[in-house]
Every structure is written in C-alpha cells, then in structure tokens.
Amino acid sequence: MAAPATSPTTTIRLRHHAKRATNLEPLCWGLAGIATLAVLLQFLPSSGAVDPAYFPPLTEVLGALGELARTSAFWQALGATLLGWSVGLSIAIVAGVGLGVIVASMPTVDRLLTSTIEFLRPIPSVALVPIAALLFGTTMQATLLLVVFASLWPVLLQVIYGVRDVDRVALDTARTYRFGTFRTVREVVWPSMMPYLIVGVRLAAAVALILEITGELVIGSPGLGKLIALAQSSAAVPMMYALVLVTAVLGVVVNVGTRLLEGRLLFWHASVRSEVR
Amino acid sequence: MKALRWTAVTFAVPVVLLCLWQLYAEISQNFYFPSPLSIAGVIPQTWLEGRLTDDVLPSLTRLVIGYVCALVIGIALGIFVGTFRRLRLFAEPVFELFRAIPPPVLVPIIMLFTGFGTGMQITVIAFGSVWPILINSIEGVRGIDLTQVDTAKSYRIGGLRRLLTVTIPSAGPKVFVGARQALSIAIIMMVISEMFASSNGIGFNIIQFQRLFQIKEMWSGIILLGIVGVVANIVFKLVERRMLRWYVGMQTLER
Numbered sequence: 001m002a003a004p005a006t007s008p009t010t011t012i013r014l015r016h017h018a019k020r021a022t023n024l025e026p027l028c029w030g031l032a033g034i035a036t037l038a039v040l041l042q043f044l045p046s047s048g049a050v051d052p053a054y055f056p057p058l059t060e061v062l063g064a065l066g067e068l069a070r071t072s073a074f075w076q077a078l079g080a081t082l083l084g085w086s087v088g089l090s091i092a093i094v095a096g097v098g099l100g101v102i103v104a105s106m107p108t109v110d111r112l113l114t115s116t117i118e119f120l121r122p123i124p125s126v127a128l129v130p131i132a133a134l135l136f137g138t139t140m141q142a143t144l145l146l147v148v149f150a151s152l153w154p155v156l157l158q159v160i161y162g163v164r165d166v167d168r169v170a171l172d173t174a175r176t177y178r179f180g181t182f183r184t185v186r187e188v189v190w191p192s193m194m195p196y197l198i199v200g201v202r203l204a205a206a207v208a209l210i211l212e213i214t215g216e217l218v219i220g221s222p223g224l225g226k227l228i229a230l231a232q233s234s235a236a237v238p239m240m241y242a243l244v245l246v247t248a249v250l251g252v253v254v255n256v257g258t259r260l261l262e263g264r265l266l267f268w269h270a271s272v273r274s275e276v277r
Numbered sequence: 278m279k280a281l282r283w284t285a286v287t288f289a290v291p292v293v294l295l296c297l298w299q300l301y302a303e304i305s306q307n308f309y310f311p312s313p314l315s316i317a318g319v320i321p322q323t324w325l326e327g328r329l330t331d332d333v334l335p336s337l338t339r340l341v342i343g344y345v346c347a348l349v350i351g352i353a354l355g356i357f358v359g360t361f362r363r364l365r366l367f368a369e370p371v372f373e374l375f376r377a378i379p380p381p382v383l384v385p386i387i388m389l390f391t392g393f394g395t396g397m398q399i400t401v402i403a404f405g406s407v408w409p410i411l412i413n414s415i416e417g418v419r420g421i422d423l424t425q426v427d428t429a430k431s432y433r434i435g436g437l438r439r440l441l442t443v444t445i446p447s448a449g450p451k452v453f454v455g456a457r458q459a460l461s462i463a464i465i466m467m468v469i470s471e472m473f474a475s476s477n478g479i480g481f482n483i484i485q486f487q488r489l490f491q492i493k494e495m496w497s498g499i500i501l502l503g504i505v506g507v508v509a510n511i512v513f514k515l516v517e518r519r520m521l522r523w524y525v526g527m528q529t530l531e532r
Contacts, residue, residue, distance in 0.1 A: 029363060033371045112290050115291060131309070214465070217469075248377050248378040
C-alpha cells in the first residue's frame with residue numbers, strides 16, 4: 001500500500017500531515033455551511049424575500065430563545081421531554097434485547113413470532129395516539145406508550161440479526177470447551193451482537209425523540225412539543241421557531257452522542273476501525 | 278402438507294392473540310377495548326360508505342405525492358451534492374441539522390406559509406421525509422468504488438453515461454436505505470398533518486372518533502392505518518427487490 005520509495009520517517013510525516021489537513025478541512029467547510037445558513041436565515045426575511053411575520057430573522061428567534069431560557073416553564077418542558085425520551089428508550093432497549101435474544105436463539109419461537117412481528121412493525125406509531133390519549137389523557141404515560149412502541153422495533157430487529165450472526169464455529173468451540181450458558185452468552189453471543197445492538201439503539205434514539213415531541217405536540221403531554229403547540233395557537237412565531245431550534249439541537253446532540261458512543265464501544269470492530277483509519 | 282404447516286405456523290400466534298383479545302373484551306366489557314369482532318363489524322359502514330373516496334383516497338394521494346416529491350428532490354440533490362467533495366463538506370452539516378428537527382414540529386411552521394389544506398400536507402410530508410433520502414444519497418455517491426471511477430475515466434465514460442451506469446447503480450443500495458426510513462416518516466407525517474390541522478383524511482377521522490368517544494370506529498381507523506403501513510412496506514420491498522436484483526445477487530455470491 002505505502003509508496004515503496006519513501007523512507008519510514010517521511011511516510012509517517014506525510015501521513016501525519018495528511019491527517020491534519022483532512023481533519024481541518026471538513027470542519028472549515030462545515031462551519032462555512034452553517035454560517036451561510038445563519039446569514040440566509042437572518043437576511044432573507046429582512047430583504048423581503050419571505051414575509052417576516054411568518055419567518056422572523058434569526059436574531060429575533062435567538063432573542064425569543066433568550067427570553068425562553070429565563071422562564072422556568074421552558075426548563076421544566078425540556079426536562080419532561082428528556083425524561084420521557086430516556087425512560088421510553090430504556091424500556092424499549094431492555095424489552096428489545098430480552099425479546100430479541102429469546103426470538104433469535106429459539107427457532108420455534110422465531111418461526112411462531114415472525115409473522116406477528118412483521119405485521120406489527122410497519123404500523124405507524126402515531127396510529128396509537130388516540131388510544132394513548134384516551135387511556136392516559138395528557139400525561140407523560142400517553143407519550144411514553146408511543147415512544148416505547150416506536151423505538152422497540154429497531155432494537156428488536158437489530159438484536160435478532162445480531163444473535164443470528166453469531167459465528168457457528170465459535171458457538172461449537174464454546175460447547176466443546178464446556179462453557180456454561182452464561183459464559184457463552186457473555187463471551188460469544190454478546191460481542192457479535194453488540195455492533196448490531198448499538199446500531200439499533202442509535203436508530204431507536206432518534207425515533208424516540210421524534211415520537212416524544214410528536215406526542216407532546218398532538219396529545220398535549222408536558223414537554224417542548226406542547227410549548228410549540230401553545231406558541232402556535234397564540235401566534236408567537238419567533239418563540240415557535242426558537243423552540244423548533246431547540247428540538248433540532250436536541251436531535252443533533254442525540255445523533256452525535258450515539259455516534260460517539262458507537263465509536264467508543266466498538267473501537268475494536270472493523271466498521272469503526274476502517275472509518276478512523 | 279408443507280403449505281398447511283406454513284399457514285399454521287404463520288397464523289398461530291396472531292389467531293391466539295385475537296382470540297385472547299376477544300375473550301378479554303367479552304369478559305371485562307372494557308369500554309376502551311372493544312372486541313375485534315365488533316370492530317370488524319363497524320368497518321363497512323365506517324369506511325366503505327363515502328369515507329373511502331372522501332378521506333382514505335385523499336390521504337393516500339397526499340402520501341404518494343409527498344413521498345415521490347421527497348424521492349425526486351432527495352436523490353437528485355443528493356447525487357449532485359455528493360459528486361463535488363467541497364460542496365458535500367459545505368452542505369452536509371446543514372442537512373444534518375435539518376434532519377435532526379423532529380419532522381412533526383414542521384407542521385405548525387409550514388401551516389404559517391401554506392395555510393390549511395392539501396398543499397400544506399404535501400409540503401409537510403415531502404419536507405419531513407426528504408432528509409434521510411438526501412443524506413443517504415450523498416453517502417451512496419461518496420462510497421463509490423474508486424476503481425470503478427478510474428475505470429470509467431480511463432474509458433472516457435463521462436457525463437450522463439457515467440451518471441447512469443456508474444454513479445446511480447452504486448449509490449442505489451444506500452438510496453434505498455434512506456427511502457425506507459423516509460417511507461415511515463412520510464406515513465407519520467401524513468397522519469400528524471391530518472390530526473393537527475385538516476378537514477378530511479384518515480388521521481382527521483380517527484381524532485374525530487376519539488373526541489366523540491366512538492371507540493369502535495376509532496379502533497377501525499387505527500387498524501386501517503396499520504393496513505396502510507403494512508401494504509406500503511410490502512410494495513416497498515417488491516420495488517426494492519426488483520430494482521436491486523443485481524445487488525442482492527452479488528451479496529449472495531459473496532457470502
């Protein structure tokens with residue numbers, strides 16, 4: 001792979017140099033992109049290209065955000081959203097892993113449950129909005145039901161794929177060496193399932209956030225979504241944009257956070273190693 | 278014999294679950310959980326008389342138009358942006374930011390611009406579901422095998438032909454990953470836009486039934502949405518299998 005003519009030191013220096021250049025360049029271009037977006041958001045409304053009543057300039061939105069940040073209602077809503085999101089996601093992960101391991105390791109259960117899973121999975125989770133609203137009213141549980149239902153499927157499917165992907169030879173080897181069930185799970189099944197599980201958690205985390213805020217928006221359970229619905233009905237346009245901006249930032253944090261987690265936990269795995277290179 | 282066993286295995290658990298639900302409903306007489314048979318009983322008069330053309334059809338039309346718009350815009354823009362490295366680096370964080378917005382919060386915003394109606398719903402569906410397609414198309418173009426690009430260059434295959442024979446096929450599998458994520462978002466957006474602000478559609482009706490405590494009708498609407506989801510998924514799989522036949526074949530060869 002490496003050029004044969006260069007001595008080891010120059011190779012290292014070249015690689016070092018290349019790495020620094022590639023590390024900085026995307027960052028610069030990315031920041032330029034975000035800055036352009038910010039400039040557009042600021043000057044499109046004031047130039048009259050779009051109606052400022054519908055689309056306030058960025059400074060006004062940020063001003064509204066500053067005002068929001070001084071109210072305790074905002075922090076309570078943010079807390080409620082985060083709480084609902086994390087509780088729902090945790091339930092989905094625990095249930096998904098448990099059910100997934102059972103389904104994938106027992107062929108009979110697998111064959112019996114496949115059709116049920118295939119029928120339930122594509123049901124749009126928002127279809128449950130009316131049931132949740134009737135059963136729980138405008139409480140956190142109503143939204144929690146949606147979040148768990150929606151984020152269970154990515155975890156469950158990934159765990160099933162992961163357990164199925166376990167190396168047969170490794171399993172047989174474990175059996176030959178008389179590993180117990182616990183040790184087999186810990187040392188053979190778990191490592192091969194991990195990459196799949198983490199992808200499932202990453203997908204589920206994003207879906208859970210969407211459903212959490214959707215539930216708050218439509219059902220009216222406490223959280224950022226409810227504040228957005230309130231801002232909309234009272235025609236507080238800049239405040240609405242400020243809240244949407246907060247949800248976007250939350251989304252980015254969730255995406256980046258789960259990616260980092262993936263890198264941390266799977267540092268040994270080929271998919272991550274090839275990305276870092 | 279084999280077919281019989283397949284049928285038995287496939288339908289055993291669903292049938293048992295339905296029976297349990299029926300039994301539970303008969304015994305408990307729970308107002309919120311009517312029995313499956315009584316729900317099935319209200320389906321004809323609820324959905325087949327008038328609502329099929331006044332609500333179901335408009336819903337599905339908006340879904341299809343919005344989703345197709347998202348596909349066209351997402352793939353075209355994704356391939357364009359993905360082809361130029363600096364443009365990709367410039368645009369990707371912005372797209373990621375837009376993707377991170379939970380799509381349902383767009384409903385109140387887009388309502389400001391387009392008002393109340395079909396235009397709003399199509400815009401909401403398209404705007405919500407375009408991001409996964411866009412981002413995955415960019416990824417797909419970026420992941421093209423460099424040997425293929427070099428081969429195409431040395432044979433002087435350029436422009437439109439390279440786009441059609443090299444770029445699009447190798448981005449294909451990734452595009453489908455995005456399109457699948459977008460499909461479920463599109464259905465969610467269809468329902469949400471109708472629940473939030475509409476005067477017809479499946480979602481609008483379900484919310485009406487819930488407010489009027491017409492529980493059986495509400496359940497029948499939920500089941501209808503489930504059917505929409507399952508059918509959309511099956512159609513998607515069929516299209517995917519057809520269009521990615523070469524890829525599936527290649528994967529099985531490599532295994």
